[in-house]
Amino acid sequence: LSPHLLKSCHQLLRHVTRDDFKESLLPACDRAMLRNPEITLSCFSSMIEGLKVEMSPYALDVGKHLATQCHAKADADRDLAVAACASLATLCSDGEAVSNLLKHMIAVLNGSEGKLTVVPQRMGMLSGIGNLSANTVSGASAVQTLACAATELFIQVLQTEAHEGTLIHTLGQLTRWASKFTTQVPEKLSLWFKTGFGQKTSTSAVRNAYIQCMNAAYSGDRLVQGLEVLPLLMQAMEKAASQSTQHQLVTEALSAACLLVKLSLADIQA
Secondary structure (H helix, E strand, O other): OOHHHHHHOHHHHOOOOHHHHHHHHHHHHHHHHHHOHHHHHHHHHHHHHHOOOOOHHHHHHHHHHHHHHHOOOOHHHHHHHHHHHHHHHHOOOOHHHHHHHHHHHHHHHOOOOOOOOOHHHHHHHHHHHHHHHHOOOOOHHHHHHHHHHHHHHHHHHHHHOOOHHHHHHHHHHHHHHHOOOOOOOOHHHHHHHHHHHOOOOOOHHHHHHHHHHHHHHOOHHHHHHHHHHHHHHHHHHHHHHHOOOOHHHHHHHHHHHHHHHHHHHHOOOO
């Protein structure tokens, strides 16, 4: 269907109730996505975008279809599925439902539907996982628990990934989740910042992505925890000062400076 026809259906979809979705739409979508996913995906994605119903009970059922398409061979299909993950997440307010979908998508990334070796397909999966951060889970404790769970899953990816572009993309998606911490930065993430920063695969561009992730994680009431990574930030500044013609090192230092300025305001000793 043409995009404008799909968009015009949104006025109708906004009136769909949970029972309407469960009894009429979901069974039809399941059949269509299993039969002809390439043809149905645009309609399926548009439908999710137009709904206004709480989708937590059906997040995993719907998300399984999207997860499969997030690593599709066609760029357009991946883009549609990744965008639909964000639309689905905004309709989910139950932390457990989002957590179950997260685990499923990480399992797909790790090969549960076949090993993913093509970089764009892996990035598609990572983007879908990152887009789940758009969820509407409320309550400081629930949001913190979910963000911590997502962080642990991303750390597992970072521990085994070696491709520079994928590492940077993974850190970009982790940054989206790290900004959702409500009480404290998980100790596992603070420790991984120190470990990951010094790995052989951590080029200047990757280290810059790590620092940007730190900037998101250490903010607000969590800012003082950033003192743990102070040596890493100073190291980035010193490298750039001694090699000021290396633009990647200077970029890395600028990112470090942003966090250093915030830290200087948070703690007088720092």
